[in-house]
Amino acid sequence: MERIWLKNYDPAVPHSMNYPQITLQQLLEKSAHRFPDRTAIIFPGVLGDSYRITFQQLNQQVNRLANALISLGVKKGDRVTLLMPNCPQFVISYYAVLKVGGVVVATNPLYSPREMEHQFKDCGTETIILLSLFYRTVAELKDKTGLKNLIVTNIKEYLPPVTRTLFTLLREKKEGHRVDISGIPDTHSFQDLLHRFGDTPPNVEVSTDDIAMFQYTGGTTGLSKGAVALHRNVIANVCQTRSWETPLGLNEGKEVIMGVMPLFHVYGMVTVMHFAVATGSTMVLLPRWETTQVLKAIARYKPAFFPGVPTMYVAINTHPDVKKYDLRSIESCSSGAAPLPLEVQQKFEELTGGKLLEGYGLSEAPVVVTSNPLIGVRKTGSIGIPFPDVEAKIMDAETGEKEMLLEEVG
Known part of the structure; x- marks a missing residue:
């Protein structure tokens, strides 16, 4: 192919x-x-404070949890479900599962109980690591599925001290985060496991051809289906994404990435979490979208990279106080999941001075396969050009079997 x-x-x-x-x-x-x-x-608090963890500390906690998983009987090839928003526990859990040779199944916390039940059964998961907010729902599904081990963590465990105190007093019980799991069989505290097990790296052989994750698709043609990704598949896309940012002169070990795109979605998983870990960059994790909090985080922590979707950029553009915040640290933003209107792109770039690039990806890839260039020609309404080593064809819309020629519409 040319x-x-x-x-x-x-x-x-x-x-x-x-x-x-x-x-x-x-x-x-x-x-x-x-x-x-x-x-x-x-992990920002509500008063300008934040919880921080270094790469060394992160790796140590990952090892501790990995050893705990082995003690619970998790072995190579087992599926482990993660049910939580963006938080340090998600990152720790994700890499811990990989270190024992497990397969990560990241589940959308907004799923209904019926959708969760389908996914748990479909992937054959026996172990789930979940936020306490979702414990009651999962506990009711345990007997209906193959779940055996529940590992429960409270969002406040990684909040900074003052925010944690306020959360405990004002929100924990009211919002349903406070649960008592003492004495419940096969139900474990995340923190207890970290304290009980050492940080010696687990001795499990994992290869690049092993399965890293099942990424469930949106279910546009019915029930969602799990797309299978090997370690080498995801590594390749991380490298491709890294190469696309080369014109910026990315400084490994010095960059900051805005992490409000959900990590349970393959887009956020690759372009935020894996990209940050691969480049030694700091990820600023926010568990949900709140425009004012995002603006404060950008102004305070100065991220250069901000993967997102058009609705996020629209929310920033139209925020009544947007000009009160310094957003000039932004250098590059990738936009996916939906078409990016030209006026949204232009307004956001005017506010930040950075580049907002429309691209395209899919869970089966995973994830990004095309993007507009950073400094080259960007075409309005276009998803851009293929990443390095990606091949693409435009086929006819009727049968999908005929390759279109130059200037033909497919």
Whole structure:
């Protein structure tokens, strides 16, 4: 296939790449070695305070949880479900599952009990790591599914001290976060497990051809289905995403990434979490979208990268006090999941001085396969050009079997 799009690549972006033969958890181990004292995660509080964890500390907690999972009988190839929003526990749990050779199944916390039941049964999960807010729902599903082990964590466990105190007094019980799991069989406290087990790396052999995750699709043609991704699949996309940012002169171990795109979604999982871990960048995690809080976080923590969706950029553009916040740290934003209107792009770039790039991806890839270039030609309404080593064809809309010629619409 002639890759006619290569002529539109930014000068520093490679046409083809050599991909490292490593697993996803090795990304974390490498950054923990290269940047041990670099902040890996910032989890903001409500008063300008924040919880912070370094790459070395993150890797240690991942090892502790991995050893705990092994003690609970989780073995290579087992599916482990994660049910929580963006928080340090998600990142710790994700890499812990990978270190024991498990398969991550990240579930949308907004799913109905029926949708959760389907997914638990479909993937064959026996262990779930979940936020206490969702404990009652999952506990009711336990006997209906193959669930055996429940590991429960409270969102406040990684909040900074003052915010944690306020949360305990004002929100924990009222919003349903406070649960008592003492004495309940096969139900474990996340923190208790971390305290009980050591941080020696688990001795489990994991290869690049092993399955890393089942990523459930949106179910546009019926019930959602799990797309299978190997370690090498995700590693490749992390490297491709990294290469696309080359024109910016990305400084590994020094960058900050805005992490409000849900990590349970493959887009946020790759472009925020794995990208940050691979490059030794700090991710600022917010558990949900609140425009004012996002603006405060950008102004305070100065992220250069901000993956998102058009509705996020619209919310920022139209916020009545947007000009009160310094957003000029933003250099690059990737926009996916929906078409990006030109006026939204132009307004956001005017406010931040950064580039907002429309692209396209899918769970089966995963995730990004095309994007507009950073400094080259950007076409309005276009999803851009294929990433390095990605091949794309435009086919006829009627049968999907005929390849279209130049200037033809498909």
